[in-house]
Amino acid sequence: METLAFYIFGTLILLLSLLVIISRHPAYAVLYLLGAMFCLAGLYVLLGAYFVAALQIVLYAGAILVMFLFVVMLLSLQGEGYTKGRTLVRGLGVGVSALLFMVVVAGTRQGSIGSFFSFSREGTVGSVAEIGRLLFTKYLFPFEVTSLLILVAMIGAIVIAKGKMRGEA
Amino acid sequence: MSVYHYIILSIALFTVGALGILTRRNAIYMLLSIEIMLNAGNLAFVAFSRLHNHLTGQIVALFVITVAAAEVAVGLAIIVLLHRLRGSLRVDEANLLRW
Numbered sequence: 001m002e003t004l005a006f007y008i009f010g011t012l013i014l015l016l017s018l019l020v021i022i023s024r025h026p027a028y029a030v031l032y033l034l035g036a037m038f039c040l041a042g043l044y045v046l047l048g049a050y051f052v053a054a055l056q057i058v059l060y061a062g063a064i065l066v067m068f069l070f071v072v073m074l075l076s077l078q079g080e081g082y083t084k085g086r087t088l089v090r091g092l093g094v095g096v097s098a099l100l101f102m103v104v105v106a107g108t109r110q111g112s113i114g115s116f117f118s119f120s121r122e123g124t125v126g127s128v129a130e131i132g133r134l135l136f137t138k139y140l141f142p143f144e145v146t147s148l149l150i151l152v153a154m155i156g157a158i159v160i161a162k163g164k165m166r167g168e169a
Numbered sequence: 170m171s172v173y174h175y176i177i178l179s180i181a182l183f184t185v186g187a188l189g190i191l192t193r194r195n196a197i198y199m200l201l202s203i204e205i206m207l208n209a210g211n212l213a214f215v216a217f218s219r220l221h222n223h224l225t226g227q228i229v230a231l232f233v234i235t236v237a238a239a240e241v242a243v244g245l246a247i248i249v250l251l252h253r254l255r256g257s258l259r260v261d262e263a264n265l266l267r268w
Contacts, residue, residue: 002170003170006170006174006175010174010178013178013182014178014181014182014185017182017185017186017205018185020189020198020201020202020205021185021186021188021189021192021193021198021201021202021205026195026197026198026201029197029198029201030201033201033204033205036205036208037208040208040211040212043175043178043212044212044215046170047175047215047216047218047219048219049215049218049219049227049230051227051231052211052215052227052230052231052234055231055234056211056234059234059235059238060204060208060234060237060238063238064204064237064238064241067241067242067245068197068200068201068241068245071197071245071248071249072197074249075248075249075252075258077197077258080195086192089191089192090192092191093188093191093192094188094192096187096191097184097185097187097188097191098184100183100184100187101180101181101184104180104183104184105177105180108173108176108177108180126218126224126227130224131224131227131228131231134224134225134228135228135231139228142232146232146235146236149235149236149239150235150238150239152239153238153239153240153242153243154239154242156242156243156246157242157243157245157246158246160243160246160247160249160250161245161246161249161250163250163253
């Protein structure tokens with residue numbers, strides 16, 4: 001049952017990611033990625049990371065991709081057709097990506113996970129209490145620095161996209 | 170089910186994201202491909218966290234999601250400005266610093 005769920009989610013997420021990069025209209029691409037985020041949340045649940053799965057849906061699907069959709073709708077982006085003369089670039093891109101895939105998979109065979117490491121039966125459950133305990137004791141400093149990072153990103157985004165107001169030079 | 174399956178899936182997702190960056194020249198698609206790659210890394214983190222029975226991987230995955238949100242905010246602001254100034258989002262056309 002778990003194997004079946006893994007293969008369903010895995011195939012779905014690979015298919016949706018491929019559809020993201022070959023889609024014509026950016027709004028379709030964002031919606032395909034939205035589906036991929038939900039499949040990824042399903043994979044996180046399979047791995048026992050319940051809090052990460054919930055935050056994946058709330059943050060990624062519910063905030064980041066919605067921001068993408070806002071920008072696509074704000075700029076009224078049109079879909080783009082298939083352009084000629086890019087076949088060589090696309091072929092090279094596919095070749096380099098296939099090479100990257102084979103090299104990294106070969107690299108995993110040399111390392112310590114060369115054999116099939118099965119998950120132990122009593123895996124660590126990523127419940128909210130456990131992660132909260134770690135976030136506020138051991139990882140408190142990165143947690144606070146992340147809030148500062150979000151503040152900086154917010155100020156930067158507003159300054160970049162604001163443009164000139166009336167009365168300014 | 171072993172960690173190897175999840176790692177191969179993570180590598181395949183990363184490859185799909187890299188393919189998107191290499192072949193598309195629209196800025197929005199490149200940002201979406203970066204998001205795919207970030208999520209592939211997240212999947213690897215959570216898989217290893219499950220393997221070692223240690224929650225650090227999941228904490229790091231949370232931070233990656235948060236940093237990705239901040240990065241997408243700034244990236245989309247740049248895209249909005251690019252569209253406002255140039256009218257198109259083709260990154261191979263935006264090759265002059267001043268115009």
